[in-house]
Structure formats: structure tokens, C-alpha cells
Amino acid sequence: MMLERLYADVSPEVAAILDRALEGRELEHAEGLRLLATAGADFQAFCRAADVARTQDNGDDVSFVVCRNINFTNVCYVGCSFCGFARHRDEEDSYDRTIEQILEKCRDAVARGATEVCIQGGIDPQKDHKDYRDILVGIKAEFPDLHIHAYSPEEIDHGHQKSGMPLGEYLGWLVDAGLGTMPGTAAEILDDEVRKVLAPNKLMTARWREIVTTAHQVGLRSTATIMYGHIEQPRHIVAHLKLIREIQKETGGFTEFVPLGFIHEKNALGHVNIEGHGPSAADDLKLIALSRLMLRPHIRNIQMSWVKMGPKLAQMAIQSGANDMGGTLMEESISRESGADHGENLPAEEMRRLIREMGRTPIERSTSYEILRRFDDPANDPPSLEPGEERDLAGPRRFRNERGLARVPIHQIQL
Ligand code: SF4
Numbered sequence: 001m002m003l004e005r006l007y008a009d010v011s012p013e014v015a016a017i018l019d020r021a022l023e024g025r026e027l028e029h030a031e032g033l034r035l036l037a038t039a040g041a042d043f044q045a046f047c048r049a050a051d052v053a054r055t056q057d058n059g060d061d062v063s064f065v066v067c068r069n070i071n072f073t074n075v076c077y078v079g080c081s082f083c084g085f086a087r088h089r090d091e092e093d094s095y096d097r098t099i100e101q102i103l104e105k106c107r108d109a110v111a112r113g114a115t116e117v118c119i120q121g122g123i124d125p126q127k128d129h130k131d132y133r134d135i136l137v138g139i140k141a142e143f144p145d146l147h148i149h150a151y152s153p154e155e156i157d158h159g160h161q162k163s164g165m166p167l168g169e170y171l172g173w174l175v176d177a178g179l180g181t182m183p184g185t186a187a188e189i190l191d192d193e194v195r196k197v198l199a200p201n202k203l204m205t206a207r208w209r210e211i212v213t214t215a216h217q218v219g220l221r222s223t224a225t226i227m228y229g230h231i232e233q234p235r236h237i238v239a240h241l242k243l244i245r246e247i248q249k250e251t252g253g254f255t256e257f258v259p260l261g262f263i264h265e266k267n268a269l270g271h272v273n274i275e276g277h278g279p280s281a282a283d284d285l286k287l288i289a290l291s292r293l294m295l296r297p298h299i300r301n302i303q304m305s306w307v308k309m310g311p312k313l314a315q316m317a318i319q320s321g322a323n324d325m326g327g328t329l330m331e332e333s334i335s336r337e338s339g340a341d342h343g344e345n346l347p348a349e350e351m352r353r354l355i356r357e358m359g360r361t362p363i364e365r366s367t368s369y370e371i372l373r374r375f376d377d378p379a380n381d382p383p384s385l386e387p388g389e390e391r392d393l394a395g396p397r398r399f400r401n402e403r404g405l406a407r408v409p410i411h412q413i414q415l
Contacts, residue, residue, distance in 0.1 A: 007041075009040070011042055014038060014046065015045065021293040021296070024297055033235065033238055035289070035293070036238070036286055043282065047319065049289075050288065050289035050290075050292040051319050054323050057296055061361050062318055062325060062361065064324065064325040067117065068106070068117050070097075070102055070109075070119050073096040073124050074086060074087045075087060075088070075094050076121075078201045081199065082230060084263075089124075099134065099138040103139065103142055105331070106146065108330075113348065114328075116146070116149050116180075116366075117139065117147075123155065129165075147181070149180060149181045149367055153185075153203060153211040154185075156174075156211050157207060160211075168214050168217065171214060171218050175220055179220065180367060181368065182222040184212060184224040184225050184254065184258075185223075187208060187224065189228070189236045191236045191240065198231065213253075221255050222253060223254065223258055224248075225258045225259070226244075226257075226287070228259060229261045229262040231269075241294045245299070252298075255367070256301035258305060261279040261283070261284050263278060284313060285320045288320045288322045289320045301324050301369060302323060303325070311346065311350070315354055318355065318358045319358060324365075325354070328345065330344070331344050361376060363375070
């Protein structure tokens with residue numbers, strides 16, 4: 001009876017929208033807007049409905065991928081207002097990694113169990129299509145089984161323009177060299193009204209769509225993303241989700257959708273943003289929940305970003321519609337240099353712990369969501385840290401002893 005009273009506080013309008021979503025019907029623009037405006041009992045019911053939808057879509061499995069981010073250059077002149085990563089070539093801390101340096105990072109990643117490397121960089125006008133291909137060829141020569149998830153649509157746009165090839169041919173040329181999937185980043189908000197303020201020199205909505213749909217047509221799957229919590233209005237968020245849904249109905253090429261909260265601390269946009277802060281915890285959970293309810297049944301995988309949210313809020317996202325924790329990353333520069341402070345490395349054992357604490361089953365997956373390992377029983381888990389293992393210890397829940405090396409995760413210390 002008490003529970004009935006709790007749910008009696010949910011407004012009939014919101015209850016009807018959530019019912020429709022749970023019946024598997026597509027939500028309309030006005031319904032998405034109404035859900036973004038929820039508060040109190042309506043907001044709680046919204047998150048709960050998204051959690052139920054996640055169970056319907058994926059059961060209680062929550063996945064992650066063991067991967068390493070590699071940013072091969074931070075030289076970029078595009079000038080996006082939200083970016084704290086880019087440097088001009090003459091700046092002291094600009095860098096441009098050689099193929100050998102990239103391979104060294106791949107070796108380290110593979111030694112630490114990575115099945116994927118995610119490769120992205122700034123848009124360096126001195127680089128061309130051959131530079132992008134050379135990285136793929138170099139990695140595949142040494143690691144033929146390592147999945148390469150690389151090059152945002154902005155980078156594809158740059159390489160394509162330099163190549164002089166038709167777009168489909170250019171993408172196929174990269175696939176032949178070893179490109180496995182493409183990050184659906186550089187999406188921010190897919191509305192030119194917003195893009196012209198955020199990043200006027202970046203590719204516009206039609207070009208992002210052209211690159212992504214052409215990629216899907218040549219068999220190159222991609223993720224899809226949104227960056228929210230800056231100057232956009234709720235209508236832009238809902239329209240963005242509808243566009244992603246439309247593309248997925250057309251191509252079926254998206255592997256997952258990833259809401260990315262704006263990090264405001266160290267970039268130009270954060271300083272002029274009138275609110276003076278990025279998204280709230282409620283905003284983060286609403287984006288996860290709305291993505292689940294608006295994109296189903298066409299996109300089954302909703303990923304949260306632990307880098308942006310932090311591990312604790314990521315756990316709440318698991319209860320608000322997300323079924324994927326993303327990658328272990330091992331190294332992360334783009335969010336960190338905009339001010340994110342949740343670490344660069346979330347090891348697999350931490351992923352498993354966070355997932356289990358929320359009552360779900362951890363799954364290690366491939367980039368394209370094949371199940372690689374199920375971790376049904378903690379007793380069968382691999383050891384947390386193997387003897388002689390050298391890890392990047394910048395991640396959360398690590399400590400450094402006097403000799404500068406941590407060997408034991410804090411949660412394993414018996415008090
Ligand atoms: S977001 Fe990407 S394209 Fe924009 S300035 Fe930063 S590195 Fe360059």
C-alpha cells in the first residue's frame with residue numbers, strides 16, 4: 001500500500017509516456033521534452049522505467065571493454081570552444097607521436113589484456129589521409145587481432161578531403177588497412193544552430209550524417225554520442241536523439257549510444273557559459289534514461305561515461321537505463337585536459353566491483369558487443385594485480401606508497 005502511494009505521486013501524463021515506452025512504442029518529440037522536465041516522483045519513475053526497459057532489452061548483464069585510448073597528436077587548429085585538449089604546433093606541450101611510440105602503447109595495452117585500441121587525435125593540417133592509414137597499417141602488422149576503433153567523423157572529413165577519393169572508397173580504403181569501427185564523436189549537438197556557436201569550424205550536421213551513414217553502408221560500424229550540459233536547449237537534445245534513431249532505422253550501424261556530459265573547467269566555453277557549470281547529476285541520469293527510452297528498440301546499448309560522471313554516479317546510471325560501462329581506457333587526455341578529474345584508468349577488477357555492487361553481472365565484451373567473458377562468480381575472477389605487472393596507477397581507488405608504487409587496490413585492504 002505504501003508503494004502504491006509512492007507511485008500515486010507520479011503525474012498521469014508522465015505515467016502514460018513511460019507506459020508507452022515500456023510497451024516498446026517510439027516516443028515523440030513532446031514526450032521526450034516532458035521527460036527531460038521531470039522532477040521529484042516523476043523523475044524517480046522516469047529513471048525506474050528506464051531501468052526496467054534496460055532489463056527488458058539486456059537482462060542484468062552490464063558490460064565493459066578492456067581498451068586503451070591513444071591520442072596520437074594534440075595539434076589542432078579547429079578551435080572548438082569546449083576543447084581543452086588541442087594545442088597549436090608551437091606550444092610547448094604539443095605532441096605528435098611516432099608510429100613506434102604508438103606501437104609501444106599498443107604493446108603495453110595488449111600486455112594488460114586490451115582487445116581494443118581507440119585512436120583519435122587533433123586535426124593537424126600537415127597530416128593527410130596517408131598518415132591516418134599508416135597508423136592502421138603499422139598497428140595491424142604487429143597486432144593483427146587487435147581491434148582498432150579510430151577516427152572521429154571530423155578526422156574522417158579531414159582525411160577524405162585530402163585524399164580526393166569518393167567518401168565510400170576512402171572509408172573502404174581505411175577498412176582494408178585495418179580500421180575496425182569508428183567513434184561517433186564530433187557529434188556534440190547535431191543541430192547547426194548550436195554547432196555554429198560551439199564549433200563553427202567543425203563539420204556541420206549534414207556532413208556528420210553523411211560520413212556516418214556512408215561508413216555504415218560500407219560495413220564500418222560506429223558508436224553515436226551526444227555532448228550535453230552547455231548552451232543547448234532541451235529541444236536540441238530530443239531532436240538529436242530522434243536523428244540518431246532515424247539513422248539507426250536506416251542503417252542499423254550504431255553499436256551503442258553514449259551521452260557525454262560537458263566538462264566545463266578548462267576550456268573557453270566553460271568560462272563564458274552563463275550558468276558557470278556543467279550538467280548536474282540529475283541531468284546526467286536523465287540523459288541516460290531518455291536515451292534508453294527514446295532509442296529502444298533500435299539501439300540496445302546505452303553506455304555511460306565514467307570519465308565524465310565518476311564511478312559513483314556511473315553506478316547510478318546502471319540503475320537508470322545504462323547497460324555498458326565503456327572502456328577501461330588506461331590513458332585518457334581529452335576529458336582530463338578539459339577538467340575531468342575521475343582518473344584515466346578504471347581497471348577491469350574495478351569495473352567488476354562497481355557492477356556487482358549494483359547487483360548486476362559483469363561482462364567483458366568486444367567492441368561490437370560479443371561476450372568475451374562472463375564473471376558470474378567472484379571466486380573465479382582473475383587476480384586483481386598480477387606479479388610484476390606495471391600499471392598506470394592514475395585511476396581511482398589506488399594509492400601510492402613511499403616508493404611511489406601502489407600494489408593493492410584500497411577496497412582489498414581488510415580493516
Ligand atoms: S574537439 Fe577535436 S577538432 Fe575540436 S579543437 Fe579539440 S581536438 Fe580539435
